[in-house]
Amino acid sequence: MIVAALMGFASGLPLLITLTLLQAWLTENHLSLDAIGLFALITLPYSFEFVAGPFIDRYTPPWLGRRRGWLLAVQLLLAGAIAGLGLTNPHKDLMLVAVVALLVALFSAIQDTVINAYRRESLADDEQGLGASMYIWGYRIGMLVASGGGLIMADYIGFRATFAILGLFMLPGILTTLFAPEPNAQAAPPPSLREAVVGPFVEFFTQRRNVVLILLFIVLYKLGDTLALTMTTPFYLQLGFSTAQxxxxxxxFGFWAVVLGGVLGGMAIMRIGQYRALWWFGLLQALSTAGFAWLVHTGPSISWLAVVIAAENFTGGMGTAAFVGFMANLTNREFTATQYALLASLMSVPRTFLASSTGFMATALGWTWFFIVCALLAIPGLLLLTRFRGWLRDAPPASVTPSSGQVRQ
Structure with missing residues (x-):
């Protein structure tokens, strides 16, 4: 569980560097909302994590083992790319900024693929929900350092130095990779690259009923929450809040709500099962997203900002814990990296493709209706969840057999 939390930190750090911190940098350089929204496309690698999965499943580096060997190599590249972002200049070469940010997202996506495989193989099926909450706890700390700490540092030392320092914050993840044990529960690597590519998809689509609905649910469940998150930083700045605030x-402040939500969410999943956890946590997520619309009317009020952020982070931590545990238990241990990466890639589709239009949405609708629409977008996923009532209602979080990975029906 400690390793899951530390690896979550390494996984969460790069994401908000390419979202929150980069958005703030571009906003301060007076780029338009439309241009900032289009920069969401740099997270495209998160939508294609499954491409690297077969190579990670099939080949073992000559150092540290199959999971940790890949992880060390990509973490070193990621640390260099984060630091390199500070050497670019939005005024002189915006395209170079986009290319380096794209490299950060690429190495981050590959790292996520390996970390998710490591966590799935290191924990028993009945530990996946709690393991997911610990991972999310560390993930949120990484996000906190990148966004909260990054914004505060940028206010005093500038963005260039901030990116260099954040590159050094990959060291905890690198040290964890060096000293953590290799998973004991690994299945044998696929015998060929062809089997590593074809096998995960054949197994996934033939061994599960309602597979199309499952994949659609993964795309829709956090759709509204993801779209709202993409534009929150420009929203705060336009309301009149400073980067330090x-x-x-x-x-x-919001971090503590995430910690509480993640821990309570992980415990609740073990008590009430996946179906009820996904339903109630998803509903609470939607309500907290609508809360941003209230800030439009309160203006730059620190107290109301704290209330809305506490609610959003608390419910977001609970919802993500249930969602990540759900996806982990859908995978087969023989093809962990590829199958989980496929599901994670589908989850990132809204953030990558639809989020690129959020700047246009906010401009056309105004901030109030933008956040209300984002909240309403949770409804399709919740309605689709009812189709899984039969095999999720009373099942504990561990809904996958260790040998086959097949969902119990």
Missing amino acids: IGAVVKL
């Missing part, structure tokens, strides 16, 4: 209230 955003870092202190939105990130530092």
